[in-house]
Amino acid sequence: MEDYSPTDLVKIWQQLLFDVKKQTTESYYTAFLQETQLLSLSSDLAEISVKNAFIKTQIVARFDKILKSAFEKQNFFISEIIYNANNKKHAPKKSISVSQLAQTKSTFSPIKSPPTKTNLNSRYSFDNFVNGFNTKEAFAACQAIAAKPGRQNLNPFFIYSGVGLGKTHLIQATGNAIIANFPNLQVLYITAEDFYHEFIEAIRSGSDFNDRFRKCDCLIVDDIQSFTGKDRSQDAFFNTFNALYQNNKQIILSSDRPPGSIKTLTDRLKSRFSAGFTIDIQMPDMETRAAIIRSKTEESNISFSDELVNYIAQNCHTNIRELEGILNNLCTTYELCGTEPTVELARSLIQGTRIATSNNQLSPKQVIDKIAHIFQISASDILSTSRTKHIAEIRQLVMYIMYVDLGLSYPKIGHEFGKDHTTVLHSVRKIKKSLATNDAHIKEQVELINRRLYA
Amino acid sequence: MSTQFTIKQSTLKTILSPLVHITGESSQLPITKNILIQIAADELTLKSTNLSVGLIQKTKKITKFTGDETTILVLAKPLLELITNLPSGEITISVNDEQRTMTIKTDQNLTTLQLSNADEFPILPEIEEKDAIQFSINADILKSVVSKTIFAHSNDMSRPIITGIYFNTQDSKLYAAATDGYRLSDCLISDYSGSKDLKTILPFNFVGELNSLLGDNADEVNFFITDESVKVTLGNSVLFSNIIDGKYPDYRTLIPKSPSINIVLDKEALLGAIRTTAVFAKESQGVIILKASKKDKALIVKSLTTTYGENTATIPTNVSDDCQISLNSRYLTDGINSLSGDRVVLGLTDGMRPISLKQAVDDNTYTHIIMPIRGEY
Numbered sequence: 013m014e015d016y017s018p019t020d021l022v023k024i025w026q027q028l029l030f031d032v033k034k035q036t037t038e039s040y041y042t043a044f045l046q047e048t049q050l051l052s053l054s055s056d057l058a059e060i061s062v063k064n065a066f067i068k069t070q071i072v073a074r075f076d077k078i079l080k081s082a083f084e085k086q087n088f089f090i091s092e093i094i095y096n097a098n099n100k101k102h103a104p105k106k107s108i109s110v111s112q113l114a115q116t117k118s119t120f121s122p123i124k125s126p127p128t129k130t131n132l133n134s135r136y137s138f139d140n141f142v143n144g145f146n147t148k149e150a151f152a153a154c155q156a157i158a159a160k161p162g163r164q165n166l167n168p169f170f171i172y173s174g175v176g177l178g179k180t181h182l183i184q185a186t187g188n189a190i191i192a193n194f195p196n197l198q199v200l201y202i203t204a205e206d207f208y209h210e211f212i213e214a215i216r217s218g219s220d221f222n223d224r225f226r227k228c229d230c231l232i233v234d235d236i237q238s239f240t241g242k243d244r245s246q247d248a249f250f251n252t253f254n255a256l257y258q259n260n261k262q263i264i265l266s267s268d269r270p271p272g273s274i275k276t277l278t279d280r281l282k283s284r285f286s287a288g289f290t291i292d293i294q295m296p297d298m299e300t301r302a303a304i305i306r307s308k309t310e311e312s313n314i315s316f317s318d319e320l321v322n323y324i325a326q327n328c329h330t331n332i333r334e335l336e337g338i339l340n341n342l343c344t345t346y347e348l349c350g351t352e353p354t355v356e357l358a359r360s361l362i363q364g365t366r367i368a369t370s371n372n373q374l375s376p377k378q379v380i381d382k383i384a385h386i387f388q389i390s391a392s393d394i395l396s397t398s399r400t401k402h403i404a405e406i407r408q409l410v411m412y413i414m415y416v417d418l419g420l421s422y423p424k425i426g427h428e429f430g431k432d433h434t435t436v437l438h439s440v441r442k443i444k445k446s447l448a449t450n451d452a453h454i455k456e457q458v459e460l461i462n463r464r465l466y467a
Numbered sequence: 468m469s470t471q472f473t474i475k476q477s478t479l480k481t482i483l484s485p486l487v488h489i490t491g492e493s494s495q496l497p498i499t500k501n502i503l504i505q506i507a508a509d510e511l512t513l514k515s516t517n518l519s520v521g522l523i524q525k526t527k528k529i530t531k532f533t534g535d536e537t538t539i540l541v542l543a544k545p546l547l548e549l550i551t552n553l554p555s556g557e558i559t560i561s562v563n564d565e566q567r568t569m570t571i572k573t574d575q576n577l578t579t580l581q582l583s584n585a586d587e588f589p590i591l592p593e594i595e596e597k598d599a600i601q602f603s604i605n606a607d608i609l610k611s612v613v614s615k616t617i618f619a620h621s622n623d624m625s626r627p628i629i630t631g632i633y634f635n636t637q638d639s640k641l642y643a644a645a646t647d648g649y650r651l652s653d654c655l656i657s658d659y660s661g662s663k664d665l666k667t668i669l670p671f672n673f674v675g676e677l678n679s680l681l682g683d684n685a686d687e688v689n690f691f692i693t694d695e696s697v698k699v700t701l702g703n704s705v706l707f708s709n710i711i712d713g714k715y716p717d718y719r720t721l722i723p724k725s726p727s728i729n730i731v732l733d734k735e736a737l738l739g740a741i742r743t744t745a746v747f748a749k750e751s752q753g754v755i756i757l758k759a760s761k762k763d764k765a766l767i768v769k770s771l772t773t774t775y776g777e778n779t780a781t782i783p784t785n786v787s788d789d790c791q792i793s794l795n796s797r798y799l800t801d802g803i804n805s806l807s808g809d810r811v812v813l814g815l816t817d818g819m820r821p822i823s824l825k826q827a828v829d830d831n832t833y834t835h836i837i838m839p840i841r842g843e844y
Contacts, residue, residue, distance in 0.1 A: 039495060039496050039497060039498075040496070042495045042496075043495040043496040043518065064519070064695070064696075064709035065592045065693075065695040065696035065707075065709050065710075066516070066518045066519060066521065066589070066591075066592055066696075066707075066709055067518070068592070068695070069589075069590050069591065069592040069593070070589050070590060073590045074590075097695040097696075097709075
C-alpha cells in the first residue's frame, strides 16, 4: 500500500477530473464535480469528499463508473470509491464559541467585544527605543500621548522621517504603552496599504467597513503617504478620521514626508493631518548610533569592543536598518562560527553592503523616472522644454542629483536632456547655492529625493 | 405511444406551488428549473430540487388514466402559471413521448408544452430509515416552534452554523434554537425518547419550506436524520435537505438562569409603548431604553433625544427593583410578537446582561433573549 502526500492526491485528482470533464457537460461538471477532493487513495480504495448529500447522490448515480474507469486509466485499480459528504477536510468550519457568538459586528453591540487584534508588535516598547538627541521631542510627545491619549494639542499626531529612523518603533511603542496604561482602550495599528486593501475587500464583500475603525480608541496608521492616488480610500479614511477626531480618540499617523508634501493627498486631509502635532525625526547623531549599537548588542548578549562600536557608528550613517543588518550579521557569524566580532569583520561587511548598493547604482534614465514618480509628474515633463516653475525646478534637481550622486559630467547630463552643458552647469550651481543659503524648500526637496531614490 | 389522465385544477395547483418554490432558479444546473413528473396508473409523483433541498409530492387523485406509465420533465414556472390561470374543474393532460410534448386541455383551452429529457434530472438522496435518527412532531406544535425560532436565525453566510435552526436534545427533551448573535430563541418541542442524542443544524430554508408545507397537511411530521442529510415525511410530501455541518455554540450558558427582576406586562400595552418610542429611535439605529422603576411602580420606555424630539411611555406595573437596559426596538418587537398568549414576562438582571422574554414566569417551554446595547445612553 502506497502513501500519497496531499500534493500527490491533488495532482492525481486534477488529472482525473480533466479526463472526466470531457465525458460530461459543463453544467454537470460545475454543479457536481468541481468542488470535490480526493482524500485518500490506497491499492483498492479511494475516498472522495463531496460538498453535501445531494451532490453525493448525483455522483454515485452518474459518475461512479466514469470515475472508476478514469482511475484505471491512470493505473489505479480500485474496487470501491467511498464518497464522503460534509467532510471536515472539505471545508474547514470552526465551531463558534460562546464568546465569539456574543461578539458583534453591527452597531448595536450587545457586549463590547474583547480587545480585538491590535496588529501591534509587542517587541516595540519605549524601553528598547534608544532615545537620542534627534528623537528627543518625538519620544517625549509619544510618551505624553501614551499617558493621556486623545489630548487636544497632540491629536492628530503626525510623525515623519526617512526610512529606518524609528517611526514604526515609536508609534507601535506608543500603542503598546496605551494598552498597558489603559487596558480598556482599543488600539488598532494598520498600514495605509492594509487600510486600502481592507477597504477594497469591504467593498467586494459588501460588509460594514467603518465599524472596525470607528470602534477603536486609538488608531495608528503607518506610511500614510501610500494613500497617494487612492481617492475612495482617502474618502473612507477621511470619514473615519473625522468620526474619531470628533470623539477625541487619539490618531497617530506616520509618513516619509510632511503632510503638505504628500502631493496627491486631498487638501482636506492635508489640513486635518496638520491640525494637531507634527514632528520629524532626523538621522541620529554619532553618539546615538553608538548607543543604539550598545543596546542591540546587549539584547543579544554579545559584547563589542568600544573600538568596534565606534567604527560601526561612524560608518553606518544612512539608516538604522543598515546598521541593524550589520549587527545581525556580526552576531550570527559569532554564534555560528564562534568568530569574535572585530573591526576587520565589520569593515568587510560594511564594504559588502556598500558594493551591493553601488552595484544597484541607478542609470540616468532610472533617476529621471524615479524622481518623476516622487513628484507625481511624468518623465517626459522633466525632459520637456516646459518652463513652468515647478517643472523647471524639478529638472534642475534631477541634474543636480545626476551630477552629485551619479558623478556624471556636465556634457553627459546635458546629453540626457538634449541641452547644452552650460545649462546643466547653471542648474547645478543654482541648487548648490540654494542649499548653501539654507533655502528650506530646496533642502526639503533634496532630502526627499535622497530618501526615496534609494528606498 | 401516449399517456393521458385527468386531474382537478385545484389539486394540481396545490401540489405544484411548493414544488415550484424549490426549483433551482439560480442554480448552476439549469435542469433543476424543471419538475419531474412520474405518471403511473393510480398515482402521480412530482419532484423538484435546487440541490440543497428536494421535495417529492404524491397524489392519487387522478382519473381516466390510459396508455403507458411514463416520466416527464417540464419547466416548473410556466407550468404553475398556466395551471393557476386555468378555470377550476377537470384538466386533461396527455403526453406524447415521441414528440416530447405535453398537452393540457380544458373546455376552452389547449396548451402544448415542450419537455426535457427526464434522465438528466438530479436524483434525490435516499435515506435508509433504519440508519437514521427518527422522531415525530405534531404539525401544530412544529408550526408554533418554527414561528418562535426562525425569525432569530442569522443571515451571515460567513458564519454558516448560526444561519440554521438547531435541533438538539437535552435531558430527554427535544429543543429548537436559533440565534444571530444578538438574540436567541430556545423553544421546547416535545419529550424525546430516541435512542441517540440529537445535535443537528437544519438549514433555515429547509425549515421555511417545511413550515409552508405544514398548512393543512397531516397531523404527524416524521423526521429521519443522518450525519449528512435530513428527510421529513408528512402526508403525501417528502422533503429532503442537506444539513449544516459543524458544532453549534453552547447557547444555554447565555440564557440567564433566574433574572433578579421579573416584570409581567400586557403584551399589547408594551408593544404600543415600544411603537411610539421607536419613532424617535431611527437616528440611533433603533435603540430604546427600558427603565424599571420601583418608586414609580412602572416600566418606563424611553427614546434617546433626537434632533426632532423624544418620547417617554409609562406602563404602570409592580416592579421589585430598579434596572435600566438599552435595547434594539425591532428585536424587542420581534421577540414579544413571537410569544403566545397576551402576557409577556420580561426578565432583567442588569443593564449589561441579556433580557429574557417569556410567556409566564414559571414557563420553561420558550425563552427568547436579547443582548443589551452597550453604550452611554
